[in-house]
Amino acid sequence: xxxxxxxxxxxxxxxxxxxxxxxxxxxxxxxxxxxxxxxxxxxxxxxxxxxxxxxxxxxxxxxxxxxxxxxxxxxxxxxxxxxxxxxxxxxxxxxxxxxxxxxxxxxxxxxxxxxxxxxxxxxxxxxxxxxxxxxxxxxxxxxxx
Numbered sequence: 464x465x466x467x468x469x470x471x472x473x474x475x476x477x478x479x480x481x482x483x484x485x486x487x488x489x490x491x492x493x494x495x496x497x498x499x500x501x502x503x504x505x506x507x508x509x510x511x512x513x514x515x516x517x518x519x520x521x522x523x524x525x526x527x528x529x530x531x532x533x534x535x536x537x538x539x540x541x542x543x544x545x546x547x548x549x550x551x552x553x554x555x556x557x558x559x560x561x562x563x564x565x566x567x568x569x570x571x572x573x574x575x576x577x578x579x580x581x582x583x584x585x586x587x588x589x590x591x592x593x594x595x596x597x598x599x600x601x602x603x604x605x606x607x608x
Contacts, residue, residue, distance in 0.1 A: 467587055468514070471495040472502040472521035472533075473549070482520065485579050491517075491587070499527035506542050516544050518586055520579075523550040523557070531557065534564045545590065547582055549574065 469491050473479040479495045486493040494516070496502050502521065509515050523530040530548055537544065548561060551572035558569065568582050
């Protein structure tokens with residue numbers, strides 16, 4: 464498992480610092496921003512530079528636009544970064560909408576460090592597995608030529 468770039472979108476500084484510590488403890492590199500405009504700028508910038516964020520961890524109620532709007536915008540501009548949502552709302556319709564948009568997982572507030580670590584580990588393992596499958600397919604295709 465390689466170190467991953469994880470964009471944390473959280474407007475509460477204490478929570479952001481806590482998430483950064485948890486992510487670093489897992490061996491990954493956190494990048495914390497406090498609103499949706501910064502998040503979208505960072506996602507676009509790293510995508511253009513060819514080193515896109517590996518995972519988006521965001522609070523559903525961030526300043527500027529909702530997390531759902533952020534995911535919709537990402538999809539419209541073809542940024543397919545997996546998303547892990549932090550939510551304090553028990554809104555089934557919102558959860559269904561986010562899943563339909565491609566949200567990968569949810570963590571409900573209040574959450575424990577273990578909740579975050581388990582979700583991040585699971586999603587990173589899924590990303591690693593997908594990348595390994597792509598490498599195998601590329602190898603097979605190159606060998607078949």
